Amino acid sequence: MVLVLALGDLHIPHRAADLPPKFKSMLVPGKIQHIICTGNLCIKEVQEYLKTLCPDLHITRGEYDDETRYPETKTLTIGQFKLGLCHGHQVIPWGDLDSLAMLQRQLDVDILVTGHTHQFTAYKHEGGVVINPGSATGAFSSITYDVNPSFVLMDIDGLRVVVYVYELIDGEVKVDKIDFKKTAASTHSAH
């Protein structure tokens, strides 16, 4: 039972000062085993903060990140699942499912996590899952209006992953849950 936190597009300090306090109170060290971050943190302090939550931290480079040495894409295996990580500004049109599916096939992953659109989406597509955790701070985006702070927590348990989505809507934390199951022998996952 592995808990993986997926978040990104914080844009601290340029577009937002900090995570919303309600989110911050929920993120305590000790519960989460991995953190994957789509990018645009933007400064080192944010990386250090995330490091205190969990030592296993994976970040890909967003276009506004100060740290230039993050990779463009990253793949990792957690349990039975292969995860892929990318910021998403490289994939055009931004947020387009088919283009993201191309990236998923290219990286050969079951779960693809990208950001940049500052909007939460989760698609089941061709046996895989494409997740966009949105912006954890609700930072301004030029392509989306009404950005709500959101992030994603994945509970990977064997062949099944439960995706919890935490959104801050009107000052309240709303939680939603999505279940994905992976069939054992293939990379395609069924519902």
Place this chain on the structure above:
Amino acid sequence: MSKGIAKEEEPPSAGVAPAESPAFASLRGVQWRVNLGILPRSSSIDDLRRVNADSRRRYAGLRRQLLVDPHVPRNGASNPLNLVMDNPLSQNPDSTWSRFFQNAELEKMVNQDLSRLYPEHESYFQMPGCQGMLRRILLLWCLRHPECSYRQGMHELLAPLLYVLHIDVEHLSEVRKLYEDQFIDKFDGFPFEENGDAYNFDFKKISDSLEDEIGCQGNTKKVCSLNDLDPEIQAIVLLSDAYGAEGELGIVLSEKFMEHDAYCMFDALMTGARGSVAMADFFSSTPAAEFQSGLPPVIEASAALYHLLSIVDSSLHTHLVELGVEPQYFALRWLRVLFGREFSLQNLLVIWDEIFAEDNSPLNKVSEDCDYFSFNLADSCRGGLISAMAVSMILYLRSSLLATETATYCLQRLLKFPESINLKKLIEKAKSLQILALESNKAPLSSAFGGVYKCTKSPTSSHSVPSGSGSPKTARSLLPDSYWEEKWRVMHKAEELRQNSLGKHTPSGKKRWAERMNFRPSRTESAPSSARNEKCKKEHHSVRRSFLEDLTKQLGLEDAAENGGCFETSNSEDHHSVEAQGDGQNSASKGSISTTEDRCENGSGAVVSEEKSFFPDPPTPPGCSINDHEIDSEKSSSTSNLSVDDNGDLWGRSPEDLQHRVSLPSDDVPRSPLHENESSGRTSSTKERRNLSGKFQWFRKFGRSNVSEETSDESGGTNETAKPPVHDSKRSTADSSVVDASCNSHPTSKGDTMDQNMMGTLKNLGQAMLDHIQVLESVFQQNQGQVGSLDNLSKNILVGKGQVTAITALKELRKMSNLLSEM
């Protein structure tokens, strides 16, 4: 294998089995369950089965309820409202996830202990199935009793219970093999199955032949019906009958329900089942409300042990008390695990047979007389037997305990109970003491805990045992919650130190100085020795009180063995800490500073030996303040002279130390001119004196320094040639500040590093001491000649006396250095 074990079990328990159910003599599991109160004592098998089934149901319900799988939705489908509560990051303590995380923490603790359980019986206890059962039982019990939570040792109480059940099941399977048909449902071969016209006249013939057949078959198979069996086997069969009361759930010896049964046993044992002795109390650190004393139950129980011991064998009791062996050091482990760690598993089972056979109901509820205190442990037969057992164990080691003079050795003996013992005798003795324990449960309050913290009533005036040993300092608090391994490690380290300083026998006892300081302010007769011992430490460490307290604790941890260990080890500590600061200063060639540091430590050693032989002398405060004045002069010139490179920072600290130290004493004696004259021609001897006097500033509080000062006086008097005082003062400030620095850095350089360099430093120490001694002796000889010529000094007489005592001290030093160099 189990058959052999079963056979072993039978003889001792056979005599114990209560009259109603002798059939359970070979079934420990059942016997214990009856004794612990889980199963009724009635002879009806049906009752047994019913009660058993009930308890199992309860456990199953508990298990379902408390073992949380967060993935399984508790109330059907999860709607958004639940999700806000039930997500993994939820801060809500009621959510399934937070309970899951709490359970995970508890499980981690339990796993740690389980992995170390009974490594010698690995084949059973480390099996994943067994471990899983143990884990679940412990988890559930702790979740059920959150006030106790999980403590180390609970797993060791549980393990033998499970083992016993396992043995029973194995026994059952063997009986099964022997008496197959009692267990299997075979209805072939009965006459009814023959054709219906068996009832014609031919029947007789057929039935005869059939009966013959059946008879032969039966004879080859088994005896007869159930009632012809051995009552024991009969009981086993009935207990395991799948068609008896409650069906399969009621089968008393069942592998499937071993976990349930073990849980019930464990629960009964821990909560005492409405009886008097509840093991869970021994794990709690808070005093229970209903007890009279404000003590944690384990301490009280240990006091009960000592109380019984004092009645039974007062000499041993006083001996242990004087050594400072507090009962809870060893009794904690004994009681918490019910002697589980002192005996091998088979012996333990025998002992537990006896203990569980005793009734646990409380004997006397309230003691009317408030002057009297009754121990809870001796309040029931079972408790009485437990304390009697403990006392008989102590008595078993009587001779070796009386022979040792250190608390460490005593505890070593007590904590490592010998393997091959005459268990029968031990148990018999315990039984005989049990009566005594129950009767003597009323103890006057003052002496009830005499052995524990207050002054003991035993006569100590004549006691001058040079049992120099600090009891391990780990148990300073009321209830040491640290595990016994920790304590053992500490003591073992202390033992190592003791071994290293082998053969050093400080005469006339540094008695348990640290303990004296912390525990027993009322032991007035040992006050001078304690003062001396404190001084011994103080000469090495800072004068500041609180600092000293911390250091004594550390020292207690590190050199528990005091016979010579104190000063050697503290010397080497200083030595080592000096090493830690600079590099290899004991290996010379750092100029004069390093050699003086060497000598300063040796000088301190010398002083120690001197003071040891001087202890009957009364303190003379004026004598001590000489050094203060001297230090004043030193201090003025000290700052400019502190230019030692490698100890730069430490030197920087030393002036303040000096100042601090100087400011403490009150009176001043105009003897300073003499000390100015101390600046002598002979560097080594004056440095010596300086070192000695530098050390004495620490003694002024206890006024031990009279004679030493006189030695320095005399040297000052004799050495007329003037060396620049600045130079010498520099040296002595260096010395004093070295020791300061060493003591300042002492807390940082812990004893563990000390151990490593112990040997090397001791050897160097021995060598340096030898040189030192030679110098001192030569000086004395010269001074002896010169003293006579100085008739203007009125202190000549004093000087002479001081000289003599100094020489004797030197002789002792020499002996010590010989021993050291032998190592």
